[in-house]
Amino acid sequence: MLFRKWVRHSTFIEFSDSPWTPFEKDISTCRLALVTTGGVHLALQKPFDMKDPAGDPTFREIPADARPADLKITHNYYDHADADKDVNIIFPIERVQELRQSSEIGDVNHRHFSFMGHIMKRHINTLMKESAPRVAAALKSDHVDIVILTPA
């Protein structure tokens, strides 16, 4: 209910169309990367800033071979008690490796990326002009074919 109230009273940037990259590849040959907005980061990395009410528009790079025990969630705007028990429910880092092992996908990129999804007005520009383009360019330079994005 609180979430619905937040959605009703928040302003979102609205679009009337979407960018589009046609997908015609064989999935079993594709390289896949994950991007989450669940506030996941390596325990050794700087946590997302929870003091700024407008959020934190920065991102964290997560090595694909990170273990769940290496990861932490810093995000005060959703209940991550279950994700703390099993990070795969918001960031399926182990599940994508299993899809690779069973040859359902070709490869897992050597890195994934994580944001903190509660980003408001004055940080939106940083997100759209700096952080997200940097992540997109990194994924492109890694020759990633598929990105799966998971919210929280």
Add this chain to the structure above:
Amino acid sequence: MGLIQRIIEATGIATISISLSKNISQKVLPPRAVYTGLPLGHPLGFPGQTFRQKQVLRLLLIYLKNLNSPGTIAELDLTDSGDDSVACDICSLG
């Protein structure tokens, strides 16, 4: 998250996301999204449900291949049952 997805897609990488809010997705219009009905904080289900988590990923890959119209939000309901066979049936669509 849809804003980030739009920027990645625009660089020439095919993307698909899980939507937890149809309302937000209909405004932000990510290129491809699947609304699963799963609750906040649980886009792939619940702790320890490894098979189900993987089935949700398989489902996303099927929709990635099959959605042909920019801005489509596929609507599903994976909330009815914790029975893995439900997701399995959906995946057989692919």
